[in-house]
Amino acid sequence: xxxxxxxxxxxxxxxxxxxxxxxxxxxxxxxxxxxxxxxxxxxxxxxxxxxxxxxxxxxxxxxxxxxxxxxxxxxxxxxxxxxxxxxxxxxxxxxxxxxxxxxxxxxxxxxxxxxxxxxxxxxxxxxxxxxxxxxxxxxxxxxxxxxxxxxxxxxxxxxxxxxxxxxxxxxxxxxxxxxxxxxxxxxxxxxxxxxxxxxxxxxxxxxxxxxxxxxxxxxxxxxxxxxxxxxxxxxxxxxxxxxxxxxxxxxxxxxxxxxxxxxxxxxxxxxxxxxxxxxxxxxxxxxxxxxxxxxxxxxxxxxxxxxxxxxxxxxxxxxxxxxxxxxxxxxxxxxxxxx
Amino acid sequence: xxxxxxxxxxxxxxxxxxxxxxxxxxxxxxxxxxxxxxxxxxxxxxxxxxxxxxxxxxxxxxxxxxxxxxxxxxxxxxxxxxxxxxxxxxxxxxxxxxxxxxxxxxxxxxxxxxxxxxxxxxxxxxxxxxxxxxxxxxxxxxxxxxxxxxxxxxxxxxxxxxxxxxxxxxxxxxxxxxxxxxxxxxxxxxxxxxxxxxxxxxxxxxxxxxxxxxxxxxxxxxxxxxxxxxxxxxxxxxxxxxxxxxxxxxxxxxxxxxxxxxxxxxxxxxxxxxxxxxxxxxxxxxxxxxxxxxxxxxxxxxxxx
Numbered sequence: 019x020x021x022x023x024x025x026x027x028x029x030x031x032x033x034x035x036x037x038x039x040x041x042x043x044x045x046x047x048x049x050x051x052x053x054x055x056x057x058x059x060x061x062x063x064x065x066x067x068x069x070x071x072x073x074x075x076x077x078x079x080x081x082x083x084x085x086x087x088x089x090x091x092x093x094x095x096x097x098x099x100x101x102x103x104x105x106x107x108x109x110x111x112x113x114x115x116x117x118x119x120x121x122x123x124x125x126x127x128x129x130x131x132x133x134x135x136x137x138x139x140x141x142x143x144x145x146x147x148x149x150x151x152x153x154x155x156x157x158x159x160x161x162x163x164x165x166x167x168x169x170x171x172x173x174x175x176x177x178x179x180x181x182x183x184x185x186x187x188x189x190x191x192x193x194x195x196x197x198x199x200x201x202x203x204x205x206x207x208x209x210x211x212x213x214x215x216x217x218x219x220x221x222x223x224x225x226x227x228x229x230x231x232x233x234x235x236x237x238x239x240x241x242x243x244x245x246x247x248x249x250x251x252x253x254x255x256x257x258x259x260x261x262x263x264x265x266x267x268x269x270x271x272x273x274x275x276x277x278x279x280x281x282x283x284x285x286x287x288x289x290x291x292x293x294x295x296x297x298x299x300x301x302x303x304x305x306x307x308x309x310x311x312x313x314x315x316x317x318x319x320x321x322x323x324x325x326x327x328x329x330x331x332x333x334x335x336x337x338x339x340x341x342x343x344x345x346x347x348x349x350x351x352x353x354x355x356x357x
Numbered sequence: 358x359x360x361x362x363x364x365x366x367x368x369x370x371x372x373x374x375x376x377x378x379x380x381x382x383x384x385x386x387x388x389x390x391x392x393x394x395x396x397x398x399x400x401x402x403x404x405x406x407x408x409x410x411x412x413x414x415x416x417x418x419x420x421x422x423x424x425x426x427x428x429x430x431x432x433x434x435x436x437x438x439x440x441x442x443x444x445x446x447x448x449x450x451x452x453x454x455x456x457x458x459x460x461x462x463x464x465x466x467x468x469x470x471x472x473x474x475x476x477x478x479x480x481x482x483x484x485x486x487x488x489x490x491x492x493x494x495x496x497x498x499x500x501x502x503x504x505x506x507x508x509x510x511x512x513x514x515x516x517x518x519x520x521x522x523x524x525x526x527x528x529x530x531x532x533x534x535x536x537x538x539x540x541x542x543x544x545x546x547x548x549x550x551x552x553x554x555x556x557x558x559x560x561x562x563x564x565x566x567x568x569x570x571x572x573x574x575x576x577x578x579x580x581x582x583x584x585x586x587x588x589x590x591x592x593x594x595x596x597x598x599x600x601x602x603x604x605x606x607x608x609x610x611x612x613x614x615x616x617x618x619x620x621x622x623x624x625x626x627x628x629x630x631x632x633x634x635x636x637x638x639x640x641x642x643x644x645x646x647x648x649x650x651x652x653x654x655x656x657x658x659x660x661x662x
Contacts, residue, residue, distance in 0.1 A: 049549065053549050061466065063456075063458045067476055068476060068479040073498060074483075074490065074491070074518075077494050077498040078497055081496075081501070138390070138393055138394040138398075141394045142394070145387045158397075160573075160646060160647075161401050161624065163572070163642050164639065165578070165639070167579060167614075171621075172408075175631065176407065202397070202400060260485075265487065265489040266617060283572050295486060297489045309501070328493070335489070335490055339486060340485070340486075343485035347478060
């Protein structure tokens with residue numbers, strides 16, 4: 019639109035005799051118009067994030083809605099471990115085992131990524147400087163660049179035989195394998211957020227500590243850690259959110275068996291058992307399930323439920339990660355308000 | 358050690374037992390945290406080295422430019438490699454302009470009010486949505502609702518929306534690094550807001566915008582979950598060595614999905630082929646990454662303010 023406006027006045031001014039004033043006013047209108055177009059475009063792109071968040075929810079919900087409307091029984095859905103969506107006689111959709119699988123992998127991953135990520139962040143920000151620090155940061159960045167399917171392959175080809183050999187279990191595709199792999203995947207995000215949090219501690223605090231004669235370790239554990247506490251918590255939480263949503267690596271490393279690895283016996287979480295997670299279930303089954311149209315009377319055939327329930331799993335996953343991210347965001351905001 | 362401690366003025370400068378203990382704790386802490394970092398970062402080298410060593414026999418030019426044969430158990434990965442390039446290119450073209458404009462909006466136009474906070478929250482949450490949910494969204498929105506079917510466009514759109522928050526955040530930070538005085542000077546010359554951005558802010562932040570863009574774009578090469586239901590196929594026959602293989606409305610093979618299928622779905626694929634595919638994917642991502650990092654270091658050195 020602004021283009022055509024640009025062209026025509028130029029042609030007319032060449033023919034018209036008095037240049038100057040005429041061009042100025044037309045030019046000004048053009049400029050105002052293009053300015054307004056660009057501003058509108060920029061605004062539109064600016065709010066695109068909101069549009070996309072809603073459309074993600076809308077389109078996932080749209081596919082899953084018939085299931086929620088017709089056959090969602092909350093108790094059976096969340097509290098039953100019977101996931102038999104393809105059973106001929108009695109299809110059951112209980113996601114308790116899938117939730118437990120996701121939780122167990124996330125727990126192990128957090129135990130890896132939390133302490134090690136925070137330790138690495140402290141080391142990078144407090145014990146290194148100059149070139150060495152830059153190098154370490156670049157290495158962490160490269161760690162983040164390894165694709166999740168390559169991590170999955172590493173779990174399959176490297177971790178699996180190692181676990182079989184050293185733990186003397188028949189199958190190495192288990193909670194431990196996936197947890198360690200996902201933990202390594204979450205380390206970079208934990209490190210970078212934790213490092214930001216540590217850097218946000220006001221310099222005056224550090225100067226005061228130094229003036230008091232505190233050693234670096236004393237400064238870290240008496241000044242920096244308390245001051246950056248909530249930022250570090252947010253770093254761990256964002257790692258957790260990433261672990262919950264991780265798909266390909268988990269699909270390849272968990273063994274993909276419906277199983278609840280928690281029970282009352284010590285050590286409560288059995289890391290050498292195979293599990294199956296929410297994400298992996300969607301990834302493994304979506305490709306094999308047909309999407310069926312409703313029957314003429316508007317109801318869906320029973321076979322259509324399987325496709326729909328996978329989208330409901332997506333909603334559950336979306337809700338979990340949304341909640342974790344929201345909490346992490348609130349924590350970060352909380353620090354900013356205080357500082 | 359002994360001689361100066363008898364000397365009185367020097368004794369003032371030797372560490373007392375308390376200080377020595379404190380220093381020992383500090384050294385211990387440094388060693389522990391350093392050790393943790395090593396445990397995290399050492400696998401990076403160990404794994405890459407191991408993968409390359411195992412993949413070495415299969416890493417040939419024929420492997421890169423050949424077609425898969427015998428049901429993926431022999432031959433090369435050319436169609437998958439090109440498919441990945443297509444996906445990266447299309448998704449970059451689709452999302453980079455939107456990301457840059459959104460970044461401009463958030464840094465230059467948005468006021469500090471509730472609406473901006475919601476936009477920022479949306480960006481954060483968009484970044485946190487799991488990749489498999491993006492896959493579901495891509496299936497629901499592009500494959501089914503927009504009726505594009507499984508094709509390169511659907512897959513690229515899905516990845517594009519997935520990488521959008523990264524572009525937005527990168528642009529925002531790059532623009533934020535341009536000193537405010539530059540803008541004020543420009544406004545004082547009578548330039549409008551958009552003119553200021555176009556002629557002053559963007560040229561001064563272009564390296565800060567471009568390098569993270571390269572980093573995130575090459576990361577999309579590794580995305581598997583979002584493309585496996587929106588455009589990637591197990592096998593697609595094409596001519597070996599040809600470059601323009603796919604039309605945007607076709608399905609394509611993708612390196613990441615190829616690695617997934619041959620390592621989990623196809624029995625009897627030779628080990629070195631699996632390793633070689635993983636190494637090629639890894640090299641694809643890491644090469645672009647290193648290039649972006651070198652570019653960033655170089656640009657930082659050239660910064661004028």
